[in-house]
Amino acid sequence: MTSRRTWWHRASLVAVSATALVAMAAPADAATAAPGVSTTASGTTTAASAKVDYGTWQQDCQAVMDQALPYVQQRTAQPRPGEKQAIVFDIDNTTLETDFGFSYPQPANKPVLQVARWAQEHGVALFFVTARPGILSAPTEWNLTYDGYRVSGLYVRGLFDLFKDVAAYKTAQRAAIEAKGYTIIANIGNSATDLSGGHAERTFKLPDYDGQLS
Numbered sequence: 001m002t003s004r005r006t007w008w009h010r011a012s013l014v015a016v017s018a019t020a021l022v023a024m025a026a027p028a029d030a031a032t033a034a035p036g037v038s039t040t041a042s043g044t045t046t047a048a049s050a051k052v053d054y055g056t057w058q059q060d061c062q063a064v065m066d067q068a069l070p071y072v073q074q075r076t077a078q079p080r081p082g083e084k085q086a087i088v089f090d091i092d093n094t095t096l097e098t099d100f101g102f103s104y105p106q107p108a109n110k111p112v113l114q115v116a117r118w119a120q121e122h123g124v125a126l127f128f129v130t131a132r133p134g135i136l137s138a139p140t141e142w143n144l145t146y147d148g149y150r151v152s153g154l155y156v157r158g159l160f161d162l163f164k165d166v167a168a169y170k171t172a173q174r175a176a177i178e179a180k181g182y183t184i185i186a187n188i189g190n191s192a193t194d195l196s197g198g199h200a201e202r203t204f205k206l207p208d209y210d211g212q213l214s
Contacts, residue, residue, distance in 0.1 A: 058111065061109060065111040065112060068115050072118065080183070085182070086152070088129055089126065089128050090130060090194040091130040093213040094190050095109055095116070096143065098213075105146045125153075125182060126149055127153040130157075131166050133156060134158050136156065141154050157169060171199060186201065189203075190205065
């Protein structure tokens with residue numbers, strides 16, 4: 001039997017390689033955000049000429065979540081009869097701090113976790129749709145759960161999905177969630193590919209600084 005120490009060592013190696021795998025698999029972000037998305041604290045997403053500063057990123061994420069939380073609170077207070085509400089999240093640099101140091105488990109993006117916790121405590125299901133390959137499914141779900149997210153569903157790319165357009169792949173996963181009877185009240189991500197294609201009542205875009213963040 002594999003010892004617990006050996007298992008953790010292997011899991012850590014898999015997690016440390018996650019960022020590189022995702023970066024190779026995912027295309028560059030589109031220059032323009034999807035219609036109706038929120039902006040950064042400074043009103044732009046154009047800090048691309050310099051290395052992204054962690055404090056600035058957190059401030060900009062908080063500004064977007066300061067818009068998302070009141071909406072989620074209002075929307076959950078007025079559910080339709082029999083409605084099952086859900087929020088869809090991206091993972092890298094959305095729910096997890098992927099590009100700010102290599103560690104396992106990766107820390108939660110605190111402004112996003114705050115909104116997620118409020119939602120899950122009020123009956124909203126949390127779904128995660130990511131460009132990460134399927135081999136990272138187990139350590140990713142464990143990481144999300146460890147950080148405090150209640151995972152109702154995790155969608156990762158299978159072998160054939162790796163050759164498909166990321167935006168189309170993510171749109172299809174949201175459609176599949178709706179087919180299970182959920183109303184997606186919000187879709188939160190940091191890339192246009194996370195948010196385009198519909199199948200969500202509202203979208204909220206975190207900063208990626210013209211593709212500097214995966």
